[in-house]
Amino acid sequence: MxxxxxxxxxxxxxxxxxxxxxxxxxxxxxxxxxxxxxxxxxxxxxxxxxxxxxxxxxxxxxxxxxxxxxxxxxxxxxxxxxxxxxxxxxxxxxxxxxxxxxxxxxxxxxxxxxxxxxxxxxxxxxxxxxxxxxxxxxxxxxxxxxxxxxxxxxxxxxxxxxxxxxxxxxxxxxxxxxxxxxxxxxxxxxxxxxxxxxxxxxxxxxxxxxxxxxxxxxxxxxxxxxxxxxxxxxxxxxxxVASAKWVKETKTYTLKTAVKLHTGASTSSSVITTLPAGTTVKTDQAIIQGGYRWARQPRFNGYGYLATSPASNTLEYVKSGATHTYYTVKYGDSWWTIAQRNGLSMTTLASQNGKSIYTTIYPGQRLVVR
Known part of the structure; x- marks a missing residue:
């Protein structure tokens, strides 16, 4: 055909x-x-x-x-x-x-x-x-x-x-x-x-x-x-794609679901362990490559890597910890409208929520805007 x-x-x-x-x-x-x-x-x-x-x-x-x-x-x-x-x-x-x-x-x-x-x-x-x-x-x-x-x-x-x-x-x-x-x-x-x-x-x-x-x-x-x-x-x-690179991401997350921790930023790399839902994860860098958004976790003997999700879809963990100002997503909202309303670029807004601008957002979801 x-x-x-x-x-x-x-x-x-x-x-x-x-x-x-x-x-x-x-x-x-x-x-x-x-x-x-x-x-x-x-x-x-x-x-x-x-x-x-x-x-x-x-x-x-x-x-x-x-x-x-x-x-x-x-x-x-x-x-x-x-x-x-x-x-x-x-x-x-x-x-x-x-x-x-x-x-x-x-x-x-x-x-x-x-x-x-x-x-x-x-x-x-x-x-x-x-x-x-x-x-x-x-x-x-x-x-x-x-x-x-x-x-x-x-x-x-x-x-x-x-x-x-x-x-x-x-x-x-x-x-x-x-x-x-x-x-x-x-x-x-x-x-x-x-x-x-x-x-x-x-x-x-x-x-x-x-x-x-x-x-x-x-x-x-x-x-x-x-x-x-x-x-x-x-x-x-x-x-x-060729210009994808690691960027600084010093954040703390709480896993929403169990996530596999890999030895490298690839789904074909070995699995160190499976982190259960509720685990707190601290990251220092992130990258989008191979269709996934990866975060790096410093460990006592090196690093672990989490495939947080295919880059264009909802991430599998959410930010926790520090005090922030949140915005609740409404029907009709987009990354652009929320960013404009809060004086941010779409990239900054998405990044501070641990997402990319291609991540789907949903009515009722809370996003960090400050």
Missing amino acids: ATLFLGLNANAARMDMVDVSNNNGYMSAAEYVSMRNEFGVKAVTVKISEGGTYKDPYAASNIANVQAAGLYVNGYHFARYATKAQAIAEADFAGQTAKAAGLPVGAVLATDVESQEANNQSKATNDRNNAAFMKEIQKFGYRADVYTSGSWANNKMTIKGKTGWIAAYPYVVSGKNWYSSNHAWQWSSTAKFRISYGGFDVSQLNSDYYTAGQKSKVKPTNKAAVKANNQKANKNTSKL
Whole structure:
């Protein structure tokens, strides 16, 4: 099926699909039209829900505006399940939420599996849970798939050929079609669009699964712009990833869930121990690399490293200790609006909360602003 998507610039990864959530704020139909006409976007995958209670407040407007722009629309659920029963319950919640938000029957409703809950499970358990979620979600008339990171695919869970949406951000994007046997490859989390604010996750489609099982009928109006913008995005991503470096982060955290402590800043490094929920962790440095945000913990005989979360999603621990001024997130808020309201840059606001500006924030969540 991959041949169906060859075209304008075969030597550069394409921006075939964008995924959006409340972290991107309200997205108008005009923004999606610009993505289609100037960047070659064919499909948008909208966050629907997370765990067993969270409903993305922008899901309905995103779905409606994506459809108004003439793009294919899909959805995803951020998984928190650790058991088969929880997976089925989350699938029922996601399916019901998707129906209420207007996700059309026949769309993909993928399970996004990259949480600490999944990290704590065996490969066999994750496979069982994912299978249960996908079987249940089909009862709502949706097609199923699994999204995860390249380091987890066939390591933390099985991702067979002709399935899967895989995230991996290489140093050099152009010149190689990654995960060509899978449905989609997410190659950047920082793509920029002309009339949209902030960075976006973009993926190249290697099959027609996310375009309703058919060759895409979506056509851009400015092919020259599509070629130039895709090439520019490839270069910008290369520079961003290559320039990742450790930064000072002298903070104290209390773990929300059990987290593995590694010997290095890599999921393939050896595990020193598993720190239980409630453990206090003091860090001195942090870095975003390999799709994860890592924090370094000084120890009596060296350092330990914690993968706090995939860099674009909620961190698995929260700040504690010193007295601060907090702001409670409301519906419609974004990193930008909260930062502006409190005289901060988005980067500073996110950093002092132990997050990145691509971390999803939720209504009711408290953020340190002073």
